[in-house]
Amino acid sequence: MSIATKYSPKEVENKWYSYWLEHKFFQSQPSEKPSYTIVIPPPNVTGVLHMGHMLNNTIQDVLIRKARLKGYNACWVPGTDHASIATEAKVVAKLKSEGVEKSSISRDEFLNHAWDWTNTYGGKILNQLQKLGASCDWDRVKFTMDDDLYESVIHTFIDLYNKGKIYRGYRMVNWDPEAKTTLSDEEIIHQEKQGKLYYINYHVEGTDETLCIATTRPETLFGDTAICIHPEDERYQHLKNKRAIVPVVNRSIPIIQDEYVDLEFGTGCLKVTPAHDENDKMLGDKHQLEVIDIFNDDATLNHYGLDYQGKDRFEVRKLFAKELEQKGHLIKVENHINKVGTSERTGAVIEPKLSDQWFLKMQDLAKPALDAVLTNKEVKLFPKKFENTYKNWLENVRDWNISRQLWWGHRIPAYYIGEGKNDFVVAKNADEALELAIQKTGNPTLSHADIHQEEDVLDTWFSSWLWPMSVFDGIRNPENEEFNYYYPTKDLVTGPDILFFWVARMIMAGYEYTDQKPFENVYLTGIVRDKQRRKMSKSLGNSPDALKLIEEFGADGVRVGLLLSNSAGNDLLFDEALCQQGKAFANKLWNAFRLIQGWEVSTEIEQPEHSKLALDWYAAKFQATLSEIEDHFSKYRISDALMQTYKLVWDDFCSWLLEIVKPAYQQAIDAKTLKSTLTLLEDNLKLLHPFMPFVTEEIWHNIKKRTTNEALIVATWPEQANFDVQFLKDFEITKDVISGVRNIRKEKNIAFKESLQLKLINNENFDAKFNTVVEKLCNLQPLQEVNEQVEGAFSFRVLANEYFIPIEGAVDVEAEKEKLFAELTYLQGFLKSVEKKLGNEKFVANAPEKVVAIEKQKQEDALAKIETVKTSLEALN
RNA sequence: GGGCGCAUAGCUCAGUUGGUUUAGAGCGUCUGGUUUACACCCAGAAGGUCGGGGGUUCGAAUCCCUCUGCGCCCA
Incomplete structure (x- = not known):
């Protein structure tokens, strides 16, 4: 079977996304397993996918896919918010283009147009997220204007009003004369x-x-x-x-x-x-x-x-x-x-304008939200530095103006009875309002014609602050099974620009209504900027078309590109070259698989020593890296986790392991080595899957035929095992020896094809078992241990070991000497710095024993090396 | 005006409670390579004294002060 030398993402991505959907791998229902829940920061219903969304949702997908592999019941709830101002503006503009003024139609007519608009153009962004590979549970899509979420918002308003937390006030508000509505302080940009x-x-x-x-x-x-x-x-x-x-x-x-x-x-x-x-x-x-x-x-x-x-x-x-x-x-x-x-x-x-507005008192709500982050640490912010900003805001919080002079949104459930400032009642619907109005006025003759509902709607954030609860119907129906199972959610991934008006308010709402945190960890992403650090914006035209990027580099490539340079909280300077790097990585992985897949197996061949060693080494290296990756994930250092994985696969697996086990041209591989190599490749795929779901699933199924239940997306994350640290160290030394030989080949222009001799003075008593690896990778005849300097040879040192490559007549003695002198100078300088420390009585007296011991070890090592360099120099004289 | 944060290789960033060989990574740069997995590749190299100054300490990129520059939030 011949497979393409280049990995082509396009069909592969469509194929596997449909496969995952078809087999309902993204779907979640309450079960015995522990839950791992993320609610999407609902994008604006008018939105189209931009770089910020791509970054944000890639991170969420990485977290949710990893959780799925780790055996959690992973549930990622998608949805959109109704974005009062933005949507209303779009609808007004559309009507205007059709010659209709908003002022000439009724509220109901306008809302019909708004719903038409939303149904036609809204939510496009959710389809775009699928291209990115987002493994959301699409059966759970929510919209802040859905009936159940609408009711939750109204319920909350009434409840807070009855608790005395919502009041009407004649206040100075921020008036947007274009949108003809008030704005909250957070929606204002000072220029x-x-x-x-x-x-x-x-x-x-x-x-x-x-x-x-x-x-x-x-x-x-x-x-x-x-x-x-x-x-x-x-x-x-x-x-x-x-x-x-x-x-x-x-x-x-x-x-x-x-x-x-x-x-x-x-x-x-x-x-x-x-x-x-x-x-x-x-x-x-x-x-x-x-x-x-x-x-x-x-x-x-x-x-x-x-x-x-x-x-x-x-x-x-x-x-x-x-x-x-x-x-x-x-x-x-x-x-x-x-x-x-x-x-x-x-x-x-x-x-600035004075007008009657609805306000929510924030003082009492802020308290538990402040404690949760700063005192009890029930909610953790990543990176931590945002705690200060959070504190600053909550300690100086001002009442929240929750009314907006718009039609598109949740209409405030207040009903006016008369002209007076307090002549109103708050109720779920007109009937209940009428009842209350009769009670309040003592006038039993009041009818529906005498009461009139408030024209204003609520701030969009007044619905999204309930999001982690309302998507599981936790406001209307707090005892329902789903809410109890999925809430509190696990992670929230969002931008620091909405730390206050969304994140903090969700925490407030969470404690107000459930006495619990709404989520455990908040990962604050950076802002995606261009190479010149400018914000991506439509007006600058510096934002690349997200879907075109996926088209060009593959979803895996774009995901890797975005994640590679992004550490939490730091702005990301986007450069297409990063996606290119991601794409190249997918291709590298693909080719590693092609190599292995192309080998012919023979059961006749014994497993060579170097292959066994290399496989054992990689297994250990994998474990060491796995523990680092887990550590990075636990601290939400996603880019570090990816970089570790990247290097593990590219450097350790491809450049070292595969090069060692690779059979000579047109030779077969032994069955044992092939089997182990494939197992290790599979483990790699598991680690890579959260970052690059498509290419990994593709290779996974190419390795062998698998049933639906054996798909990679629901495989089991590799288990952490102990590993031999000394073995890893020994192998590093072996790598140094190999580099030494490669260096000499390069310096002296010796072709790889030319087999060489390598002799060593084994001052360090290295285990000779690693020799086979060196011989294989450097095209050497069997290594020979010697006791004395080899004349007419190029030499190099690894620790105190000396290595010689005898070449007839070609050795430039002066050049060798120069090289040795340079080494000597460095070593002596180094030794001096170490001895300076050891010569300092206070250091020896005050520093911990361990530190002193290390310095002594450094001294000994340096002395030993200096000795070998000197011996070599003498030999040349 | 108040508050917070940042400044480490050409670029983007790590560097976890000050101590593991005179600071690490990725990208970029440079040198070599038609080794049939991959040039979206392989091998190798150069490159920082950690923004400036002062201090604490046996020891500082890491702690303190100060100056300079930048960013963010609030008013």
């Missing part, structure tokens, strides 16, 4: 922007005097209700208790004093606009100032803006500055860099 600082004169009422304020936002002047000065500011003492006149508007406003004013900034005079700045709001509350809101919902000015009514805030800024200038109020304009909040979703500049 430095080049702006201007305008110096504007106000008349002091009843005098000829003026005072000058500095502002970055002259257009908010329409909403000014005070001027503020510092009580200790020498410059303005005479203004105390006077009033100022707002230019153009001609409104009289008080001049107040507050230590809040920064004496150094601008003129030391601050205009106060309580409706449009958080700090001004605070001043306004303190000094009982009037509040004048000058903006419409789309950030155009309302009637307070006088002539500018209906015009956009930025346009007004320019026009109004001009008017102020013409009228002599504008003194000067300076360039000024200030930080501006922009919407993560729409990019619009955020407008």
